[in-house]
Amino acid sequence: MVLNPVISKLSGKLVVLASASPRRLEILRNAGLRFEVVPSWFKETLDKRLFKSPQEYAVETAKQKALEVARRMPFKHLKTPDIVIGADTIVTVDGLILEKPVDKDDAYRMLSRLSGKEHSVFTGVAIVLCHEKEKIDYQLIDFYEETKVKFADLSEDMLWEYINSGEPMDKAGGYGIQALGGMLVEFVHGDFLNVVGFPLNHFCKQLDLIYNRCPFSSDEESASVELHHNTSEMLKQEFGVLRSWLKKYFRGYSTVKTLGYISHFVFVFITFPTLLQALFTASKMGVFDLLQRKPGLDAAQVAQEIKAAVKGTEGLLGACVSLGLLQSKEKFYKNTDLATRYLWSDSPFSLHGYIQHCNETLWPLFSHLESAVREGTNQHERAFGKKANDLFQDTYYNNQSVKLRFMNAMHSIAKVTGKAVATAFDLSSYKTACDLGGCTGAIAYELTKAHPEMSVTVFDLPEVVEMSEHFHPSHTDNRVSFVAGDFFKDELPKADLYILARILHDWPDEKVHILLKKIGDACTPGCAVLLAETMLDGQTAYSALQGLNMLAQTEGMERTESQYADLLSKHGFGDTRVVRTMNFLDAFLAVKM
Numbered sequence: 239m240v241l242n243p244v245i246s247k248l249s250g251k252l253v254v255l256a257s258a259s260p261r262r263l264e265i266l267r268n269a270g271l272r273f274e275v276v277p278s279w280f281k282e283t284l285d286k287r288l289f290k291s292p293q294e295y296a297v298e299t300a301k302q303k304a305l306e307v308a309r310r311m312p313f314k315h316l317k318t319p320d321i322v323i324g325a326d327t328i329v330t331v332d333g334l335i336l337e338k339p340v341d342k343d344d345a346y347r348m349l350s351r352l353s354g355k356e357h358s359v360f361t362g363v364a365i366v367l368c369h370e371k372e373k374i375d376y377q378l379i380d381f382y383e384e385t386k387v388k389f390a391d392l393s394e395d396m397l398w399e400y401i402n403s404g405e406p407m408d409k410a411g412g413y414g415i416q417a418l419g420g421m422l423v424e425f426v427h428g429d430f431l432n433v434v435g436f437p438l439n440h441f442c443k444q445l446d447l448i449y450n451r452c453p454f455s456s457d458e459e460s461a462s463v464e465l466h467h468n469t470s471e472m473l474k475q476e477f478g479v480l481r482s483w484l485k486k487y488f489r490g491y492s493t494v495k496t497l498g499y500i501s502h503f504v505f506v507f508i509t510f511p512t513l514l515q516a517l518f519t520a521s522k523m524g525v526f527d528l529l530q531r532k533p534g535l536d537a538a539q540v541a542q543e544i545k546a547a548v549k550g551t552e553g554l555l556g557a558c559v560s561l562g563l564l565q566s567k568e569k570f571y572k573n574t575d576l577a578t579r580y581l582w583s584d585s586p587f588s589l590h591g592y593i594q595h596c597n598e599t600l601w602p603l604f605s606h607l608e609s610a611v612r613e614g615t616n617q618h619e620r621a622f623g624k625k626a627n628d629l630f631q632d633t634y635y636n637n638q639s640v641k642l643r644f645m646n647a648m649h650s651i652a653k654v655t656g657k658a659v660a661t662a663f664d665l666s667s668y669k670t671a672c673d674l675g676g677c678t679g680a681i682a683y684e685l686t687k688a689h690p691e692m693s694v695t696v697f698d699l700p701e702v703v704e705m706s707e708h709f710h711p712s713h714t715d716n717r718v719s720f721v722a723g724d725f726f727k728d729e730l731p732k733a734d735l736y737i738l739a740r741i742l743h744d745w746p747d748e749k750v751h752i753l754l755k756k757i758g759d760a761c762t763p764g765c766a767v768l769l770a771e772t773m774l775d776g777q778t779a780y781s782a783l784q785g786l787n788m789l790a791q792t793e794g795m796e797r798t799e800s801q802y803a804d805l806l807s808k809h810g811f812g813d814t815r816v817v818r819t820m821n822f823l824d825a826f827l828a829v830k831m
């Protein structure tokens with residue numbers, strides 16, 4: 239890729255480096271960039287086991303560092319930056335991630351592991367672009383760079399002399415290649431500055447893509463610029479998948495360009511039902527599960543396993559390849575990274591349950607959208623021949639398999655969003671929480687993971703509680719307990735914090751008031767309510783469509799921040815705060831005054 243001038247593109251913008259690393263500051267200053275330094279308060283405590291690769295961990299940490307500063311600055315510094323840059327450097331060797339040593343012994347363990355071996359240094363970088371209109375929108379671009387470094391064999395004396403110099407302590411892997419640590423290195427493959435803490439060249443290339451190129455450029459590298467616009471990781475990836483899918487369909491960028499930008503979207507809208515049905519059908523027939531267990535099957539083998547016709551299976555697999563859900567090589571198929579992460583049923587971030595729910599419940603309801611719009615009511619009677627007086631009792635919970643499917647769907651979403659909700663606020667002062675309608679406990683487990691002193695009671699209907707054990711994580715936590723009851727009728731368990739995750743949106747205002755009154759009565763001043771909902775403010779495509787979903791499916795609706803604040807204020811809750819988690823659900827905290 240030819241690199242164009244980029245640093246000048248940032249002049250006049252408020253650029254913020256979300257890092258306390260003196261090396262990053264120096265690298266960017268030397269490049270002529272003018273910026274402020276606001277070190278991130280994000281604690282580097284992400285669970286490494288949740289990441290498929292070390293580089294994903296570094297990128298996620300970089301993202302969290304940058305986002306924390308981007309979100310804090312408008313409140314604490316009373317100014318909104320244009321760009322926030324975050325980075326995280328890690329060293330990997332023998333499948334381990336090495337960060338900064340905690341003490342000399344730790345430095346010794348790290349350096350003796352590196353002695354005589356080649357290792358990788360990854361720096362993850364996140365660039366957050368902040369757009370301020372009525373609200374602040376964040377667009378996120380992330381990437382990483384890998385450099386390989388080989389250490390000489392180091393004697394004990396050499397190791398201790400180096401450790402006693404004090405240099406290792408604030409450096410990933412326990413060494414600084416730019417100073418005394420340079421003595422330990424036999425060779426470097428890749429970007430030297432990446433090892434020091436910031437991949438300047440890759441960063442400039444990303445700026446070039448952002449500021450000098452069209453987002454739909456045919457240039458392959460532009461595909462790696464991934465855009466977040468108040469969307470989840472998954473939507474971001476889907477956007478990329480859709481884009482490459484469009485490119486393929488139109489046999490190359492030039493045709494797409496001729497048809498124009500509008501045609502892209504018209505085309506997506508018109509063909510969306512076929513796209514969705516291919517995904518739903520492959521998911522329902524177990525294609526992603528099968529190829530996760532047995533990657534590399536051909537169409538005939540897949541057909542045999544899923545008990546389908548070879549011709550039909552070939553068509554389905556071909557469609558999944560075109561959608562970026564499967565890869566094929568010489569007619570053998572396997573899951574793409576997207577499918578591995580989200581589509582097979584046992585993945586930690588599986589959306590399989592939610593996809594089934596969309597297929598079996600939302601799809602029939604949405605086929606009556608016109609009636610929903612005309613009448614302003616849900617469409618259960620038209621879609622399923624049964625009126626839903628009580629949405630849950632009459633539809634989801636009166637049949638075991640529908641109930642399990644619904645619980646799976648809720649579990650999928652809660653797993654994908656739970657952590658973002660659980661960590662959105664400092665909840666350390668709340669020791670007991672009650673998750674009303676907490677279903678499988680997915681959010682409760684995330685809360686106890688994020689807040690070591692908190693215990694959570696999941697309060698849900700008896701039909702749900704009796705099934706919840708199917709969803710417990712393998713390491714169950716005795717700080718999560720389940721109580722059966724109906725939050726409209728029964729006494730609520732006592733707690734300092736009440737959680738309502740995707741509950742209020744199911745109900746009209748009259749019922750919301752009944753529930754909030756009960757919570758208000760149970761709370762003493764200082765107690766709080768934590769809502770996790772899709773806020774309609776700013777109307778992203780996801781929130782707007784979610785609003786339609788509620789119309790076709792429930793008696794309730796998605797609401798704006800001020801509507802929630804207003805509802806809560808009637809029951810004595812104030813001091814409201816909202817965090818846009820960049821995930822499906824936003825988090826909203828209100829305190830009993």
Ligand SMILES: Cc1cn([C@@H]2O[C@H](COP(=O)(O)OP(=O)(O)OP(=O)(O)O)[C@@H](O)[C@H]2O)c(=O)[nH]c1=O
Pocket residue numbers: 256257258259260261262277278282303325326327328329338359408409410411413414415416419433434435
């Ligand atoms: C391998 C290597 C690393 N480093 C430094 O190691 C820190 C990594 O830690 P981090 O968590 O990425 O950053 P930090 O220093 O804690 O800052 P922050 O961005 O605020 O988290 C950064 O400093 C890097 O330069 C060097 O200076 N030289 C080297 O050869």
